[in-house]
Amino acid sequence: MSAPRSAAARVRELRKQIEHHNYRYYVLDDPEISDAEYDRLMQELKALEAQHPDLITPDSPTQRVGAAPVSELEEVVHTTPMLSLENAFDEEDVIAFDRRIRERLETEQPIEYAAEPKLDGLAVSFRYERGRLVLAATRGDGTRGENVTHNVRTIKAVPIELRGKPPELLEVRGEVFMPIAGFKAMNERALAKGERTFVNPRNAAAGSLRQLDPRLAATRPFDVFFYAIGETRGWTLPARHTEALEQLREWGLKISPLIRTVQGASGCLEYYSDMAARRATLPYEIDGVVYKVNRYVQQRELGYVARAPRWAIAHKFPAHEEHTIVRGVEFQVGRTGALTPVARLEPVFVGGVTVSNATLHNMDEVRRKDVRIGDTVVIRRAGDVIPEVVKVIVDRRPKNAKVVELPAHCPVCGADVEREEGEAVARCTGGLFCPAQRKESLRHFASRRALDIDGLGSKIIDQLVERGMVQSPADLYALTEEQFASLERMGEKSAANLVASLERSKSTTLPRFLYALGIRDVGEATAAALAEHFGSLESLQEATEEEIQQTPDVGPVVAAHVRHFFDQEHNRDVIAALRAHGVHWPAMKRKRANGEGPLAGKTFVLTGTLDAMSRDEASERIAALGGKVSGSVSKKTSYVVVGAEPGSKLKKAQELGVELLDEQGFLALLRDS
DNA sequence: GATCCTCGAGTTCT
DNA sequence: CTCGAGGATC
Numbered sequence: 102m103s104a105p106r107s108a109a110a111r112v113r114e115l116r117k118q119i120e121h122h123n124y125r126y127y128v129l130d131d132p133e134i135s136d137a138e139y140d141r142l143m144q145e146l147k148a149l150e151a152q153h154p155d156l157i158t159p160d161s162p163t164q165r166v167g168a169a170p171v172s173e174l175e176e177v178v179h180t181t182p183m184l185s186l187e188n189a190f191d192e193e194d195v196i197a198f199d200r201r202i203r204e205r206l207e208t209e210q211p212i213e214y215a216a217e218p219k220l221d222g223l224a225v226s227f228r229y230e231r232g233r234l235v236l237a238a239t240r241g242d243g244t245r246g247e248n249v250t251h252n253v254r255t256i257k258a259v260p261i262e263l264r265g266k267p268p269e270l271l272e273v274r275g276e277v278f279m280p281i282a283g284f285k286a287m288n289e290r291a292l293a294k295g296e297r298t299f300v301n302p303r304n305a306a307a308g309s310l311r312q313l314d315p316r317l318a319a320t321r322p323f324d325v326f327f328y329a330i331g332e333t334r335g336w337t338l339p340a341r342h343t344e345a346l347e348q349l350r351e352w353g354l355k356i357s358p359l360i361r362t363v364q365g366a367s368g369c370l371e372y373y374s375d376m377a378a379r380r381a382t383l384p385y386e387i388d389g390v391v392y393k394v395n396r397y398v399q400q401r402e403l404g405y406v407a408r409a410p411r412w413a414i415a416h417k418f419p420a421h422e423e424h425t426i427v428r429g430v431e432f433q434v435g436r437t438g439a440l441t442p443v444a445r446l447e448p449v450f451v452g453g454v455t456v457s458n459a460t461l462h463n464m465d466e467v468r469r470k471d472v473r474i475g476d477t478v479v480i481r482r483a484g485d486v487i488p489e490v491v492k493v494i495v496d497r498r499p500k501n502a503k504v505v506e507l508p509a510h511c512p513v514c515g516a517d518v519e520r521e522e523g524e525a526v527a528r529c530t531g532g533l534f535c536p537a538q539r540k541e542s543l544r545h546f547a548s549r550r551a552l553d554i555d556g557l558g559s560k561i562i563d564q565l566v567e568r569g570m571v572q573s574p575a576d577l578y579a580l581t582e583e584q585f586a587s588l589e590r591m592g593e594k595s596a597a598n599l600v601a602s603l604e605r606s607k608s609t610t611l612p613r614f615l616y617a618l619g620i621r622d623v624g625e626a627t628a629a630a631l632a633e634h635f636g637s638l639e640s641l642q643e644a645t646e647e648e649i650q651q652t653p654d655v656g657p658v659v660a661a662h663v664r665h666f667f668d669q670e671h672n673r674d675v676i677a678a679l680r681a682h683g684v685h686w687p688a689m690k691r692k693r694a695n696g697e698g699p700l701a702g703k704t705f706v707l708t709g710t711l712d713a714m715s716r717d718e719a720s721e722r723i724a725a726l727g728g729k730v731s732g733s734v735s736k737k738t739s740y741v742v743v744g745a746e747p748g749s750k751l752k753k754a755q756e757l758g759v760e761l762l763d764e765q766g767f768l769a770l771l772r773d774s
Numbered sequence: 775g776a777t778c779c780t781c782g783a784g785t786t787c788t
Numbered sequence: 789c790t791c792g793a794g795g796a797t798c
Contacts, residue, residue, distance in 0.1 A: 304788095435784060443785085460785055462791070487786055487789065525792065526783095622794075624782045654780080656795050735779055749789080 108149055112156050115146040119162045120262070127258040128355045160233065160261045174247040174311060177238035181331045183226060183274060184405075185243060185745055186391065186415040187752075192370055194752070195392070198414045199366035201755070202394060205403055205411070211365035212394060215342045216372040217328060218359050219389040219415050221303045222278025223310055225253065226331060229271040232263040232352075239310065243745045244712055249310050252318035253277070258325045264353040272331035273354060279306045280385045283322025300454065302386055324385070326357040341395045362395055373416055380418065389417035406743055406751075406761050422481045422491060425449035427474055430461065430505045434513050436541035437621055438528035442467055442505060444478070444490060451480055456488040463525045467505050471495075475502040513537040533573075533671075540566050542619050546574040550625055551617035552609055552684075555602040556595060564588045573671075574617070575678035578603060607683045611638060614686055618672070621662040630654055631663070636689045638676070642667045698727015699774035706734050708751055709744030711764050719767075726774050734759060742767045 122139055126132040132139075143162070150157050157164065189195045202212055224240035237253035238246040253259055256277065263271070279287075279302040287305065288298040299305035309321040327349055330338070339345055343362055350356045363372050369392045376390050394400050394412035403411040426447040432440045442461040449456055459480060461467050470493060472478065477497040478490050507527055511518055516531030533539050543562045547554035557577075565571040565588070570580065585596035609617075615638075616628035623631070634652040635641040641649070641663075649660040666672055705723050707716050707730065714722070719742065720730040734741055734753040741754040742762045754761060762770065 433784090437783075439783075441784065454787060456786080458786070462784085466791090482786090489790095622782065626781060654795065658794060731780065732782095733780065737779075 108153050109156055112146065112149050112153075112161075115142055115149070116161060118142055119146065120260075120264075123162070123257060123260070124264060124353050128260075128350065128353055130358070162261075173313070174249065177236065177241075177246050177248045179226060179238065179241075179244060179246060179331075181272070183224060183240045183243045183246070183331075184413075185409050185747075186413055187409050187747075188389075189414050189416045190419075195369055195373075195414070195416055196366045197755075198392075199369070202399075202403060202412065206399055211368075212399070213341075213396060214363050214365075214369055214392040215346075215395045216361050216363050216369060216390055216392050217357055218376055218383070218387040219391045219417075220276040220278045220326060220357075221386045221388045222276040222306050223303075225249070225275055225277050225310075225325075227253070227259065227273050227275060227327075228332075229263055229267060229273070231269060232267040234259065234261050242710065242712070247311065251315040252310050252312060255315050255319035256323040256325060258323070258355050260353040265351055267352045268333055268336035270332060270334035271336065271352075272333065273327050273349060274329040274331055275325045275327035275354075277306060277310060277323055277325050278302065278385055279309075279322055280324055282384060283324075287320075287322055300450070325355055327354040328357065328360075328391075338397060340397060342393055342397065342400075343395055345397075363392075369416070377418060387418075389415050391415050406763055409743070409747070409751075421451055422479050423449045423451045424477055424494065425456075425480055427472060427476045427478055429474055430467070430472070432508060432512050434511060434529050434535060434537035434541070436538060436545050436619060438511075438531065438535065438538050439526045440507070440511070440518060440529060441526075444472065446478075446480065449480060451482050451488065454482070456480055456482070459488040459490050461490065464505075464507050464520075464527060465525050473498065473502040473504050475499045511535055511537075536566055539572070543571065543574060543577075545619045546617045547577075547606075548617075551613055552606040553602075553613075554599075554606045556599040557602070560590060561585075561588060561599075573675045573678070575675050575682060578607070578679070578682035578684070607685065609684065610686045611689055614638070614684070615641075618666070618676075620666045622659045623663065627655065627659060632689060642673070698725075700726040700728030703728045703739040704737055705730050706732070706738050706741045706750055706754070706759075707744070708741060709747035711742070711744040711767075713764065713768060722771055726771070740767075740770075 119139075119142055122132065122134055122142070126139070146161070147163050150161065150163055187198075189198060199212060203209065206212075226236075226238050226240070226246065227234060228236040234250070234254065236248065237250045237259075238248050240246050254261060281302060284299070284302040284305055291298045299308065305321070306323065309318055309323070312318050328346070330345055330349075339348065341362075343360065346356050346360065359376070361372060363369055373390055376387070380387060392414055394403065400410070400412040405411060427444050428447055429445040430442050431445060433443055434440060442464065444459045444461055446457050446459060461470070461472060470490060472490060472493055475498070477494045479492050479494065481489050481491045507518065507520070509518055510516065511529035511531050514529065514531040514535035514537065516529050516535060518527050519530050520527040529535050529538065531538065533542065540562050543557075543566070544559060546552060547557040547562070554577075562571075565577075570584065571577055582593075582596045582600050585591055585599050586593050611632040612625070612629040615623065615632055616625050630652050631641055631649075635644065646657075646660045646664045649655060649663050650657060655663075700723060705728055707719055710716075711719060723730050731738065734750050734757065736757055736759075738754070738757075738759045740760050740762045741750060742764075743751055744764060751761070
């Protein structure tokens with residue numbers, strides 16, 4: 102039975118009203134009717150639709166939750182990449198940013214910036230075709246994200262249909278986040294039901310948005326601010342970014358009320374302190390502010406470095422610091438026997454995660470900071486990840502606080518601990534008799550950049566050593582599938598896989614093999630240099646200390662370590678056993694004559710993630726063309742290759758005026774060389 | 775002898 | 789990523 106005309110008219114009328122009130126409530130934050138009245142409209146619409154199912158359309162406000170669960174999140178390629186932003190951590194960075202912009206634009210005039218809070222949520226791209234939401238995708242790596250349309254449709258602050266006269270195609274970018282109050286309420290509900298809770302609003306938003314079932318997302322207190330424009334068709338952009346945002350607001354897209362236009366670096370810094378002061382009172386979390394050159398003409402002139410625009414920067418608030426108590430200090434034993442003091446902390450929530458350990462590096466550091474057991478300390482997760490003990494609050498030191506002493510004996514094997522004159526690190530003298538050193542050596546041997554044995558994780562190595570099944574790396578190759586399968590957390594399938602990856606690892610290269618041996622002070626670069634210089638393991642093994650020193654970048658200290666390593670019978674036996682098990686490598690290719698190759702004499706530094714290849718691949722490509730890859734930026738660096746989410750090396754390069762290459766430029770260079 | 779440039783080693787949490 | 793220290797360079 103088809104619905105009567107009157108019902109159809111009423112349904113249309115109701116939908117229009119509901120959309121209007123959604124706009125008043127979510128976008129303008131200025132509702133005209135009470136929540137109860139709104140609910141009544143919604144109920145009436147639901148009732149009518151239930152009576153006349155043929156009137157239900159996918160963009161009805163009742164259908165936001167209606168979509169069926171998806172089986173997996175589909176990959177979406179962004180037509181225009183979603184950018185990442187460079188970071189500023191202090192005033193100087195902002196002033197330098199503003200100076201660079203004026204230099205590039207060749208102007209003395211103060212630049213007009215659009216300043217906005219930087220929300221701690223999830224960047225999402227929304228695609229509207231003829232005013233209808235057709236696709237919502239997460240940022241992902243900037244080029245490819247995930248299709249989350251089914252969940253985004255449940256967010257009431259995101260219009261399903263735009264108001265007024267939107268263009269034929271409008272792709273907008275926005276930040277999806279959870280307001281603090283909604284987050285807390287959600288956690289309390291979860292707690293009451295015995296479900297798992299989220300540690301912070303950001304994680305909650307990220308986790309919820311990637312749910313497969315939209316009914317779950319519908320219960321989550323999402324909100325959104327739109328802040329950028331992607332691809333468009335049928336819209337002539339106004340002259341300024343802020344004007345474009347005004348237009349978005351008229352189409353029903355929610356814009357942060359805190360966006361301002363400011364003049365020059367001083368205007369930016371004023372805005373920053375203003376937001377820092379208001380931060381605590383905002384209903385959502387912000388981790389900084391963003392400045393964008395407001396005029397599109399200027400933006401276009403400035404252009405991009407990799408996937409970061411030159412015309413915008415994120416000015417971050419200082420890392421959060423928290424107080425906690427040092428419950429103890431334990432000493433970990435590394436591969437080389439190095440004893441590292443680690444503070445065991447009363448777990449504390451800092452910058453989004455719970456921290457319970459923090460390295461103290463070495464005894465000098467412990468003394469410098471004068472950390473004692475029982476002390477209250479300040480913990481920081483500076484900009485990045487690794488927790489750090491900033492300082493001790495001496496006023497809060499209890500009477501019985503215990504001074505940290507370097508143990509005289511290794512906590513693992515009981516051997517003597519020695520500290521060389523003038524060295525910062527203390528070492529266990531147990532050598533490979535020390536289970537800790539044996540485990541760490543095996544881990545190193547199996548690591549990706551060494552023999553790359555997949556499936557041989559820490560837990561497995563621990564068991565192999567503790568059960569005495571493995572003494573040296575050579576023993577690994579003698580083990581059978583059945584023996585591996587006898588370990589805990591190891592099924593038949595994993596055991597078979599492990600045996601297969603051991604088999605695969607036998608085919609390696611001389612530099613990898615030398616690196617895997619774990620000779621003190623011989624890392625990847627030195628291993629490669631030695632392999633190159635000697636060409637074969639035999640000639641290196643027979644070389645005198647003086648001859649070893651002839652290798653570029655190898656001096657007396659490293660040469661002595663190498664010689665000492667090969668002088669030990671045990672080490673020679675292990676190498677022989679490994680080769681007997683079939684570990685082999687191709688003869689070294691003839692060394693490229695010095696200064697040969699199109700990139701000879703050029704030094705590259707890589708930062709951030711590249712799309713087309715991994716960092717390792719990029720290094721290999723550069724080396725194959727005669728170039729060098731280094732880990733840190735200096736005046737001698739020829740190029741810094743900037744991928745997505747670059748680290749501090751980008752900043753260093755800008756300070757030193759080193760030439761930057763984005764991925765396109767880098768690929769072009771490889772192609773043309 | 776001083777300074778700069780690199781490399782090596784160790785580390786946190788999800 | 790950061791710190792410490794080895795090696796090269798002036």
